[in-house]
Amino acid sequence: MVTVVVPVYNVERYLALCLLSLAGQQYPNLRVIAVDDGSTDSSADILKEFQDRLNLRIVTQKNQGLGAARNSGVAAIEQTDYLMFLDSDDALAPGALHSMVSMITKSKSDFVVGDVTRMKGLTRLRRVDTRKFFKAGSRTKATFLDEPQSLLDVTAWNKLFSFEFYQKSAIKFPSIFFEDMSEMTRAYIEAKTFDVLSKTVYLWRVRTEGALSITQQTNATRKLEDRLTSLREISKLIKDAIADGRATEQHWKTFCQRIDEHDRKLYAKAIPGSGKLFDELLATR
Structure with a gap:
């Protein structure tokens, strides 16, 4: 079933x-x-x-x-x-x-x-x-x-x-x-x-009617905070997996690539200064 x-x-x-x-x-x-x-x-x-x-x-x-x-x-x-x-x-x-x-x-x-x-x-x-x-x-x-x-x-x-x-x-x-x-x-x-x-x-x-850009969304800051919360948890999971042999440095590089090509760009114009938050996250490795 x-x-x-x-x-x-x-x-x-x-x-x-x-x-x-x-x-x-x-x-x-x-x-x-x-x-x-x-x-x-x-x-x-x-x-x-x-x-x-x-x-x-x-x-x-x-x-x-x-x-x-x-x-x-x-x-x-x-x-x-x-x-x-x-x-x-x-x-x-x-x-x-x-x-x-x-x-x-x-x-x-x-x-x-x-x-x-x-x-x-x-x-x-x-x-x-x-x-x-x-x-x-x-x-x-x-x-x-x-x-x-x-x-x-x-x-x-x-x-x-x-x-x-x-x-x-x-x-x-x-x-x-x-x-x-x-x-x-x-x-x-x-x-x-x-x-x-x-x-x-x-x-x-991808909804088109009534869709708001991130800059127009009243909860954009909350969404950024929640995304960072999720990314921090993923960061910990990857580092733990590397430590016990279930992942390699390539996994960390892929994670960093994903942040640079997707997450960072998503908020760059919407929330000035958000890039520093992603930098701080990646600097924890």
Whole structure:
């Protein structure tokens, strides 16, 4: 059985498309747990409309944030073989579950990670930040030690986990922005092996309507603080892994490269002086 946890919060415009992508998987042993995280729009009604089309359980809670909603969904699982997360404004690519389950059942790895395509309106774009990781092609029984580029792929939603591994690793998302970055890094480190599927399994929506740049966001400073919190935790995980032989200096170089090419640029214009904070983080090595 595969269980997909879908956190839901005020996504009435996209939720039906998300759920249709699950129904379209035509996977015979699929359970969906949707966690309504205190939505105030019509999201709850849309979920109810899909209960007859999907093996769908709805969990309702007061708004606690994305990380808490994911944790609540996992806590509601009674039994499953595999676990996946799907954000409610995104979608699964056709055949994604079949491809991922087929791969992991043969390899017996702890999880499988698939490629992601960004959706911006009707346009689909490859993710630039993870291109090196997936460009090497599909492979099974990979290890963190041999795959420094895995540090470029630290999102929760393009991975299918062995539920036994997920529980054993005690993965739990913190209540901050970028809640998955450190936990997914830890998953890579703790996995005995993982599989890489170079085909697109996940469609990640970049919202265009009403979108604000970081400079326009009132919570930009909070987001920077949370990103730095996650990056500090990742830094510690990498240094500990190097110390016990599960990582090399190349992992640290990849981490630094990721910060310079992505995180630093994201906030450079938005928050003057933010570059010093990233410098301080990297100077801890």
